[in-house]
Amino acid sequence: MKPYFQDKIVLASQSPRRKELLEQMGLKIEILPADIDEANGKDLEPIALVKDLSRLKARAVLSKCRDAWVIGADTIVVVDNRILGKPGSEQEAVQMLEVLTGREHSVLTGFTIGHKKKDKEITRAVETRVQFKSMPGNEILWYAKSPEPYDKAGGYGIQGMGGFMVESICGSYSNVVGLPLCEVMETLVKLGAVQF
Structure with missing residues (x-):
């Protein structure tokens, strides 16, 4: 059985991972x-x-889609209160991984779900703590040379090859992928956007 939803759901993001997570539901x-x-x-x-x-992402799309539920999301990686974005080069990817190796960091995702016509909107944030193993330089360089780090906050993908670096997580796995499914579905149900 699939969940029931009357109005269309629009994702204000190009992230294939977020789309895939929602379609899995x-x-x-x-x-x-x-x-x-x-x-x-x-x-x-x-x-x-x-x-x-x-x-901001949700509202930018809500202004164009008055009759749809819109989901906006943003994910960052934080270590020592320093935000690690998406690396733009192999050198940046190596630098980020050198900061993360052998340490714990936070993956934070904020998400907003709204409907312009129904005048409803909820914003939440979810944190997951991720512990990386200690990696020698050759492992860091090998991963940085792959195509995986370059469209991901913190320069790694837990759902791909980057999973080998993760010793443990505390919190939502899907949040580290890009969207905390438990909390997003809970919010969609609370807003009346989805029914089971």
Whole structure:
């Protein structure tokens, strides 16, 4: 049995991982990436930042989709209160992995779900703690030379080859992939967007 949803659900993101996670739940998802300046709010605390960016993304798409549920999300990796974005080069990927090796870090995702016509909106944030194993330089370089790090916060994908670096996690696995499914589905049900 698939969940029931009356209005369409639009994901304000180009992330194939987020789309795949939602489709695993039986939801039919349309993609309409939000065009926002993500440099705004960099002076905010990490949790406030991901919530703010998710809200900006959702509202940018809500203005175009009045009759749909819109999901906006933003994920960051934080270590020592330092935000690690997506690496733009092999050198940046190596530097990020050198910071993460043998240490614990946080993966934070903010998400906003809203419906313009129904005048409903909820924003939440979820944190997962991830412990990396200690990696020698050759392992870091091998991973940085793969195509995997370059569209992912923190420069790794837990659901792919990057899973070999993860010793343990505390919290939502799907959050580390890009969207905390438990909390997102809970919020969709609370808003009346999805029924079982």
